[in-house]
Amino acid sequence: MTLKKHTVLLAPSAIEDIQDGINYYKNIDFLLGKKFLEALKSTFKELKNNPFYQIRYENVRVRTVKKFPYVLHFVVEENSVIIYGVRFSKMKEVKIEIGKK
Numbered sequence: 768m769t770l771k772k773h774t775v776l777l778a779p780s781a782i783e784d785i786q787d788g789i790n791y792y793k794n795i796d797f798l799l800g801k802k803f804l805e806a807l808k809s810t811f812k813e814l815k816n817n818p819f820y821q822i823r824y825e826n827v828r829v830r831t832v833k834k835f836p837y838v839l840h841f842v843v844e845e846n847s848v849i850i851y852g853v854r855f856s857k858m859k860e861v862k863i864e865i866g867k868k
Contacts, residue, residue: 770816771846772815772816773814773815773816773818773843773846773847773848774815774846774847774848775811775814775815775847775848775850776847776848776849776850777850778849778850778851778852780851780852781839781850781851781852781853784852784853784854785804785807785853788803788835788837788853788855789803789804802834803832803835803837806832806833806834806835807832807837807853809833810830810831810832810833810839811850813830814830814839814841814848815848818841818843818848819843826842827840827841827842827851828840828841828842828843829841831856832853836855836856836857837853837854837855837856838853838854838856839852839853840852840853840854
């Protein structure tokens, strides 16, 4: 039996967060920005296969990005994983507004 993979979708707010993170790391070292993007892509791939992490608040789940202090805030709707935020994990408790794609 093969499990169906989920589709990963990025809300505009998540795209902005990702670009901010890439720019931050590129300003330190160009290759670091590239490694951050690769780590994100790896995390997206993991979410395609298994997005059912613990719900942290409302209906939002979180997943850390390996080797970087960032956390993905996402919801699972049917066969889609919708990422609403990619936030620096050292910030105080941050909640993402859901419904603004």
